[in-house]
Amino acid sequence: MTEAAGRRREVMVVLPGLMLAMVLALLDNMIVGTAMPRIVRELGDLTHFSWVVTAYVLGTTVSTPIWGKIGDLYGRKNIFIISIVIFMIGSALCGMAGSSLFGGAEGGMTELIVFRAIQGLGAGGLMVNVMAIIGDLVPPRERGQYQGIMAAIMSLAMIAGPLVGGFITDHLDWRWAFYVNLPIGAVALVLIVARLHLPKHHNRVRIDWLGAILLSLGITALVLITTWGGTEYTWGSWQILTLAAVAVVTLALFVLAERRAAEPVMPLQLFANRNFTLISLIGFLLGFAMFGAINFLPLFQQLVQGASATNSGLLLLPMMGASMVVSLFVGRAITTTGKYKVYPVIGGVGMIVGMWLLSTMDVTTPAWVTGVYIAVLGLGMGFLMQTTLLIAQNSVEQRDLGVASSTSTFFRSIGGSFGISLFGAIFNNHFLSELTGRFGPQVAGKLAKGGSQIDAATLAQMPAQQRTGLLESLAVSISGVFWWAIAFAVAVPVLAAFIKEIPLRGAGPAEPANAKTPTPAAG
Numbered sequence: 001m002t003e004a005a006g007r008r009r010e011v012m013v014v015l016p017g018l019m020l021a022m023v024l025a026l027l028d029n030m031i032v033g034t035a036m037p038r039i040v041r042e043l044g045d046l047t048h049f050s051w052v053v054t055a056y057v058l059g060t061t062v063s064t065p066i067w068g069k070i071g072d073l074y075g076r077k078n079i080f081i082i083s084i085v086i087f088m089i090g091s092a093l094c095g096m097a098g099s100s101l102f103g104g105a106e107g108g109m110t111e112l113i114v115f116r117a118i119q120g121l122g123a124g125g126l127m128v129n130v131m132a133i134i135g136d137l138v139p140p141r142e143r144g145q146y147q148g149i150m151a152a153i154m155s156l157a158m159i160a161g162p163l164v165g166g167f168i169t170d171h172l173d174w175r176w177a178f179y180v181n182l183p184i185g186a187v188a189l190v191l192i193v194a195r196l197h198l199p200k201h202h203n204r205v206r207i208d209w210l211g212a213i214l215l216s217l218g219i220t221a222l223v224l225i226t227t228w229g230g231t232e233y234t235w236g237s238w239q240i241l242t243l244a245a246v247a248v249v250t251l252a253l254f255v256l257a258e259r260r261a262a263e264p265v266m267p268l269q270l271f272a273n274r275n276f277t278l279i280s281l282i283g284f285l286l287g288f289a290m291f292g293a294i295n296f297l298p299l300f301q302q303l304v305q306g307a308s309a310t311n312s313g314l315l316l317l318p319m320m321g322a323s324m325v326v327s328l329f330v331g332r333a334i335t336t337t338g339k340y341k342v343y344p345v346i347g348g349v350g351m352i353v354g355m356w357l358l359s360t361m362d363v364t365t366p367a368w369v370t371g372v373y374i375a376v377l378g379l380g381m382g383f384l385m386q387t388t389l390l391i392a393q394n395s396v397e398q399r400d401l402g403v404a405s406s407t408s409t410f411f412r413s414i415g416g417s418f419g420i421s422l423f424g425a426i427f428n429n430h431f432l433s434e435l436t437g438r439f440g441p442q443v444a445g446k447l448a449k450g451g452s453q454i455d456a457a458t459l460a461q462m463p464a465q466q467r468t469g470l471l472e473s474l475a476v477s478i479s480g481v482f483w484w485a486i487a488f489a490v491a492v493p494v495l496a497a498f499i500k501e502i503p504l505r506g507a508g509p510a511e512p513a514n515a516k517t518p519t520p521a522a523g
Contacts (some may be wrong), residue, residue: 011137011146017191018130019153020184021084025126026157028056028091028119028181031165035177042174043098043108051113054227059120061223061413062216067125068132068406069265070207072399076133077198081189083125088185090119095178119178128409132402135393136198139504151327151386155320208261214254215265221247222414226421235425266407267400275502276395276404278495279388280411282344285495286384287415288422289351289488290377294319295420296427297358297374300478304471305367318371319378326382334390334504341501343387348493350380355489359482363468363475384492394504419488423481430480434473439466 032039032052039052071079093115098108134146168176221243233239258264271277301315334340354377361370392408393401462470 063124087122347383
């Protein structure tokens with residue numbers, strides 16, 4: 001058996017466990033989002049329900065860079081197992097929130113928020129460790145095909161999430177939105193413990209606790225700014241300005257601390273590498289433009305086109321399907337040729353075209369045309385999603401593989417948070433302006449204020465003229481969001497054009513096993 005064949009067999013043995021752990025991270029938010037209306041009805045406290053999502057996002061975003069670094073220092077297998085266990089404990093506690101075990105429904109929403117933060121802390125280590133473990137087991141030259149499989153699983157999970165959430169909401173207790181994680185996590189744990197074999201680490205280096213605390217404070221402030229800005233508080237309010245000051249000060253202190261730390265939680269020298277810096281910026285813009293804009297697709301499809309919320313996962317099937325097919329193709333092509341630079345450029349162009357097509361939608365656009373448009377966007381995503389991670393991992397030394405994976409994920413997540421916030425503000429302002437032009441300021445203010453509660457039943461009860469004006473305003477405002485997304489997406493292929501094509505480490509058909517790969521240049 002050849003070395004490559006033996007390595008492939010080793011990876012395929014452990015791959016089911018890794019994929020199950022990744023599915024845990026991807027499914028959770030989508031299932032919980034579908035179940036939220038029923039959770040609110042039972043636990044009450046509608047004013048704080050948004051914190052159920054915010055607490056999870058905070059826990060995930062804050063812990064992601066830290067999981068990557070401690071995996072590099074102390075060995076990835078045990079750290080991965082710990083992150084799965086924390087996630088499962090958080091899931092079990094979320095399912096018990098507001099139950100008789102904790103004193104009943106009173107205070108149940110507060111309990112759920114705290115438990116979601118615990119769950120998020122565990123979730124931060126799931127995706128990052130999966131990516132880094134694949135990096136440990138497979139050299140970059142052969143990694144593309146496995147990352148294609150990961151992209152396919154991600155696409156399927158994103159489609160299945162709302163469907164599973166809808167089934168649980170309609171036929172089971174909402175607590176199963178959390179309990180469903182337990183059997184999946186248990187199987188993943190068994191497979192990881194039994195089948196995953198990685199080199200043991202015996203580092204005695206101390207964790208950079210100061211850097212971790214400062215980074216966590218800075219990230220928390222940034223996430224709260226993007227979550228609250230323009231919604232809970234105005235952008236010029238003292239709350240948002242205070243958070244901005246905290247973010248600036250703590251992140252500045254973080255940079256100073258990282259310069260002095262023996263093992264920094266986010267080594268700044270990584271950014272001296274041109275490829276790593278470029279791919280981090282591309283990841284930020286990818287999250288900014290893609291997640292920020294895609295957030296409005298279900299709103300358009302459900303309200304303007306009258307689609308059912310229960311089938312929202314199926315509405316994104318063209319995008320996920322196109323992304324999955326392209327990811328598999330790109331992964332195989334990179335493994336065969338060792339070339340990768342062209343794919344982020346093509347992906348960036350595909351994103352621009354997809355965003356432009358989506359910006360042309362109006363109330364007359366049929367659902368099948370929207371499906372074609374989002375399929376084009378999916379093609380662009382397929383060229384980008386896994387390729388960016390591969391380039392980030394290939395740009396650093398093996399010892400920094402975990403922190404490179406976590407940093408790449410971190411920038412994409414922060415970009416998504418900023419995108420959702422900025423595009424949300426753009427949408428709200430445009431929506432109010434459109435309504436004001438059609439109905440006058442008094443009626444417009446009332447309609448805009450209740451916009452988040454509008455559903456098909458509410459629309460059906462409206463006078464025909466008001467309903468038409470509202471739908472046209474929604475369509476124009478959502479199209480405007482995609483126009484703004486183009487402005488950020490344009491930078492993706494431009495930055496990708498400056499990526500330096502460094503040979504991928506590891507053997508491939510055109511490269512002997514003993515071939516030496518030059519160290520990536522800093523410039």
